[in-house]
Amino acid sequence: MAVITPETILDAYRFRHACKVFDPDKKIPDDLFRTILESGRLSPSSFGFEPWRFLIVQNPELRQKLLPVTWGAQRSLPTASHYVVILARKTPSMIWSSEYITHMMRDVHHLPPEAVEARRQKYRRFQEKDFRLLETPRALFDWAGKQCYIALGNMMTTAAMMEIDSCAVEGFEADALERIMAEEFGIDTETFGVAVMAAFGYRIDSPKPKTRQRLESIVEWL
Amino acid sequence: MAVITPETILDAYRFRHACKVFDPDKKIPDDLFRTILESGRLSPSSFGFEPWRFLIVQNPELRQKLLPVTWGAQRSLPTASHYVVILARKTPSMIWSSEYITHMMRDVHHLPPEAVEARRQKYRRFQEKDFRLLETPRALFDWAGKQCYIALGNMMTTAAMMEIDSCAVEGFEADALERIMAEEFGIDTETFGVAVMAAFGYRIDSPKPKTRQRLESIVEWL
Numbered sequence: 535m536a537v538i539t540p541e542t543i544l545d546a547y548r549f550r551h552a553c554k555v556f557d558p559d560k561k562i563p564d565d566l567f568r569t570i571l572e573s574g575r576l577s578p579s580s581f582g583f584e585p586w587r588f589l590i591v592q593n594p595e596l597r598q599k600l601l602p603v604t605w606g607a608q609r610s611l612p613t614a615s616h617y618v619v620i621l622a623r624k625t626p627s628m629i630w631s632s633e634y635i636t637h638m639m640r641d642v643h644h645l646p647p648e649a650v651e652a653r654r655q656k657y658r659r660f661q662e663k664d665f666r667l668l669e670t671p672r673a674l675f676d677w678a679g680k681q682c683y684i685a686l687g688n689m690m691t692t693a694a695m696m697e698i699d700s701c702a703v704e705g706f707e708a709d710a711l712e713r714i715m716a717e718e719f720g721i722d723t724e725t726f727g728v729a730v731m732a733a734f735g736y737r738i739d740s741p742k743p744k745t746r747q748r749l750e751s752i753v754e755w756l
Numbered sequence: 757m758a759v760i761t762p763e764t765i766l767d768a769y770r771f772r773h774a775c776k777v778f779d780p781d782k783k784i785p786d787d788l789f790r791t792i793l794e795s796g797r798l799s800p801s802s803f804g805f806e807p808w809r810f811l812i813v814q815n816p817e818l819r820q821k822l823l824p825v826t827w828g829a830q831r832s833l834p835t836a837s838h839y840v841v842i843l844a845r846k847t848p849s850m851i852w853s854s855e856y857i858t859h860m861m862r863d864v865h866h867l868p869p870e871a872v873e874a875r876r877q878k879y880r881r882f883q884e885k886d887f888r889l890l891e892t893p894r895a896l897f898d899w900a901g902k903q904c905y906i907a908l909g910n911m912m913t914t915a916a917m918m919e920i921d922s923c924a925v926e927g928f929e930a931d932a933l934e935r936i937m938a939e940e941f942g943i944d945t946e947t948f949g950v951a952v953m954a955a956f957g958y959r960i961d962s963p964k965p966k967t968r969q970r971l972e973s974i975v976e977w978l
Contacts, residue, residue, distance in 0.1 A: 535767045538760060538917040540791040545757045547798035547910070568971075569762040575971055576769040577909060580926050584969055590977045643967050664929050672891075676898040680905045680952075684924075687799060687906035688769070688913055695760040702906075704802050707886050719978065730902075745865050747806055749790075749797055755812045756941065 546694040551744060553699035555609040556735030562615045566696050570616075570734065573692035577685040581657055583638050585628055585678035586685055587726060589619040589719065599718045600731075606705015607733060615735035620686060621721065622678040622729035625671050630658035675727055682729035693734055703731040768916040773966060775921035777831040778957030784837045788918050792838075792956065795914035799907040803879055805860050807845040807900035808907055809948060811941065812838055821940045822953075828927015829955060837957035842908060843943065844900040844951035847893050852880035897949055904951035915956055925953040 562570075574588060591597055597611045600619075604611060611617060627634035635657065639650045661667040667674045690700040711728050715721040784792075796810060813819055819833045822841075826833060833839060849856035857879065861872045883889040889896045912922040933950050937943040 535771055535919060536764045537919050538764065538768070540787060540918070542758045542760065543791060543914055543917055544794055544798070546760070547795050549757055550798075550800070552800060552804075565762060569765060571971060571975055572766055573769050573913075575968055575974060576766070576772075576966070578772070578774060578912065578924055580924075582774075582967065584974065586974060588975045590975065593978055596978055638969075642969055660927070665926070666930070669894075670892075672895060673898070676895070676902070680898070680902050683902045683905040684909035687909035690800065691795075691910055691913055692765055695765055696762070697757060697759050702800055702802075704887070705882070708888070744798070745804065746797055747860075747864055749793060752797060752806065752808060753793055753810045753812065756815055756818055 546691060548744065549697065550690055550694035550700065551741035552701045553610070553733070553735070553737050553741070554701060555738060556613040556615060556699065556733065557738045558613045560615065560736040562698055562734060562736075566698065567616055567734070569696065570689050570692050570698070573688045574685040577681075577688045579681040579684065580677075581653075581660075582643060583628070583635065583681075584642075585623040586682045586729070587621040587623075589621065589721075591617045591619055596718065599714055600706075600711070603710040603714060604703065604706040604731070607701075607703045607731065610701055610703070610733035610735075613735065614733035616733075618689075618732045618734065619715075619719075620682045620729045620731065621715075621726040622675060622682045624675050624678070624725055624727055626725050628674055628678055629668070630654055630661055679729040686730055686732055689732065689734075699735055699737045701733045703733060706731065768913060770966065771919065772912055772916035772922065773963040774923045775832070775955070775957070775959050775963070776923060777960060778835040778837060778921065778955065779960045780835045782837065782958040784920055784956060784958075788920060789838055789956070791918065792911050792914050792920070795910045796907040799903075799910045801903040801906065802899070803875075803882075804865060805850070805857065805903075806864075807850055808904045808951070809843040809845075811841040811843065811943075813841055814838070818940065821936055822928075822933070825932040825936060826925065826928040826953070828925045829923075829953065832923055832925070832955035832957075835957065836955035838955075840911075840954045840956065841937075841941075842904045842951045842953065843937075843948040844897060844904045846897050846900070846947055846949055848947050850896055850900055851890070852876055852883050901951040908952055908954055911954060911956075921957055921959045923955045925955060928953065 716723045
C-alpha cells in the first residue's frame with residue numbers, strides 16, 4: 535500500500551470547505567465519483583450493518599422538488615455536479631429481530647446459523663440496554679444516522695483528496711422532506727428516512743479562511 | 757495540492773478494518789498521531805459548532821477503569837497505542853441561546869454582533885422546527901454525536917492512509933460509562949457525554965476479508 539504523507543493528508547482536509555455554489559459547467563468524471571461512492575460503501579458501521587442508502591439525484595426536476603424544503607442548498611442544488619441524499623434505516627429494518635439484520639449477518643457477513651443467533655442476542659442487549667436504542671423510534675433512527683455520518687465524512691474527505699468540492703446539507707425541513715421522499719421519490723419512509731444530504735462538484739468562489747478551535751481547546755491527554 | 761489517485765485512496769479504505777487487538781510494543785509516532793487528531797479537528801460540523809472533545813486515555817489505570825463497562829474493547833483497551841474517548845456536547849452548551857454557541861460564533865467564527873444574532877435565530881429555527889432537536893435532551897445529544905462521527909470517520913481514514921490501524925468502539929454500557937466519566941475522569945457530564953470511542957495502533961493479526969453489500973444494493977440513481 536502507498537503510504538500518504540501527513541502533509542498531503544492534511545492538505546486535503548484544509549482544501550475541503552462548505553462549498554455553497556458549484557461551477558454548473560464542470561462535472562465530476564464517472565470514475566472519480568464512483569471512488570467517492572466506494573469510500574461511502576467501504577465505511578465502517580456499528581456491527582457492520584451498513585444502515586445507509588445513497589440516492590444520487592441528477593434529474594433537475596427532482597432537484598427542484600427538494601428546493602422549497604432545503605434552505606441549506608438553495609445554490610448548490612441547481613449547480614452541484616452530483617447531489618446525494620443519504621438515507622438511514624429505521625426501526626423495521628434495524629431492530630435486532632428484523633429480516634434485514636438476518637440478511638446482513640447471513641448473506642453479507644456469511645456467519646453460520648449459530649453465530650447469527652449469538653450475534654443477534656449481543657445486538658439485542660446493545661439495543662435494549664447498553665445504548666437504550668429502543669426507547670423511541672427516533673433514538674434508533676438517529677443511531678443509524680450516526681453511522682451515515684461516518685460515510686458522509688469519508689465521502690467528503692475522498693472528494694477533497696481528488697480536489698473535488700463538497701458540502702454537507704443539514705439545512706432542510708425534516709418532516710416536509712420526508713413527505714417529498716414518499717410522494718415524489720418513491721421511498722418507503724416506514725423503512726428509510728433522510729439522515730443528511732451532500733452536494734459534490736467544483737468551486738467557483740474562493741473559500742473564506744477556515745475557522746477552528748485550537749487543538750489545545752478540544753484535546754485532553756489523560 | 758498533491759492530488760491522490762483513486763486507487764491509493766481506496767487502498768486505505770480497504771486497509772482499514774475493525775482491529776480488535778494491537779501490538780502492545782508498537783507506538784504511533786507523535787507526529788502521526790497529531791495528524792490523526794488534526795483531521796478530527798479540521799472535520800466539518802453542522803453550523804461549524806464543533807460539538808466534540810477528544811480525551812486521549814493513555815494512563816493504564818484509567819484504561820482499566822473503562823474495561824468493566826466496555827465489552828467492545830476488552831482486547832484493544834490494554835493494547836492500543838492511543839485510546840480516544842470522543843465526547844459530544846449536551847443541551848447546556850448546544851442550545852441556540854448558550855454561552856458556548858455565542859463563543860463559537862464570536863470568538864472562533866469571528867462574526868460581527870449583528871451576524872451573530874441573525875445566525876443564532878437561524879440555528880434556533882433549525883433546532884426548534886427543522887430537526888425538532890429540542891424535543892428531548894437525547895435528540896440534541898444524538899445530533900451533536902452525529903457530528904462526532906464525521907470526525908471519527910476522518911480520524912480512522914487518516915490513520916489508514918498512514919498504515920495505522922483503528923477500531924471504533926460503541927460496545928459500552930452508556931449509563932455506567934457516564935458515571936465513570938464523572939467520578940474517575942472529572943468530566944462535567946451535564947455538558948458532555950460519550951459519543952463513541954476509538955482505539956488506534958498497529959495490528960498483530962491478519963484481518964478477515966472485508967464484507968460489504970454491493971454498490972448496486974445501496975446506491976440508486978435518480
